[in-house]
Amino acid sequence: MALNRLGAFTVADIERCLRGPGLTLTVANFRCLVQSDTGLLAAPLHQLYRHYPASLTPSGFYDFRMTLKRKRAAPWQPKEVEFGWEGHSPFPALPLAQTHPLFEWGLNWCVATLSGTHAVIHSAVVERGGAALVLPGEPGAGKSTLCAALALTDWRLLSDELTIVSHATGHVQPMPRPISLKRKSIDIVRSGFADAELSAPIHDTHKGSIAYVRPADAAVDAWAQTARIGYVIFPRYAQGADFTVETVPRAQALAELMSHTFNVGLLGRDGFQTLVNALAGAECYAVEYPDLASITSWIDSTCRNPV
């Protein structure tokens, strides 16, 4: 099967393929077959995934078969899109305008649910000098904004949502994809990083207005370069707060990470062992910060020792 960069095709070509046999999109080590009849997926894929390997003549093996189809409804009912995986719909339908976010959330679900023996942590992760920096956080902690700020400077994006840890090695398996920004973060990144390429905002999602930052081509190309976890930082944005740093024992960090791990119950003892191995050489911190500049400056000076 011939694989090109998705950007080698026109939006019209991609649209035709999505409505027909499906687009094969390779994201890191996952191959996805995507079909959609909403007419709203080809353009954002062409913009944000243009550097990813793709084929318009799907054949052979794929990991996930995903559909984003218009939900059948009476003419007076709202137009909605449904995500499907192998014929199942794990989520409720969403307004048609949210076709692209639903693709991103659906792909997250596929990876978190179907990643075999890998432990999958809900966390952003970037890499520099061979050391991965993991950024778990509750919604509002600022992890995606921080992840974007780091990935737009001299850190390599591994993922803004899912830290995939190999059971065999304890290393992070990169899965670089567009970074999701919410509300005020969109303006912060747009105004602070002239090189950032953002999608058009999508309004009225359950997370408010969101937009996506296109990942750097170099990060997409380096998807096979795994990284050992060197640092875990639990960030917490607090407007007007003093900048504070607390060292976190690895035992506490492990317990916290387990609460952010989607499939630890499924993996059982093996999942526990995977996270133990991953944290063995890590430095862990909890950081409260009032603005992006203070935490990026602190990370730049602190996270410099190769693992």
Added chain:
Amino acid sequence: MAVAFPAVVACGDVVGVVFDGEDEAVLFVPNSGDVLISALAQWQRLIGHATEAGPEQSASDAIHLADLAHVANLANSPPAHDLRSTLLQLGVKLD
């Protein structure tokens, strides 16, 4: 530089680990998904590695459930005196 992985030790249904230089153990009950943090001395006593029993610590100082989903269950139970009784309250088999 190669990193040495800490040993995960099993005691009945529960597995635990201690990182180098730290004084707490993380315990995991795979069957239920419970995650606990215990004082190192309590964990060592449970697995029979303690050479000398240290001063008794209160349960609240020594042990807590890291999985917030299960805190309510423990709060409704009689106070635990040690790690063993805490685990038994959670239905963990230790032998």
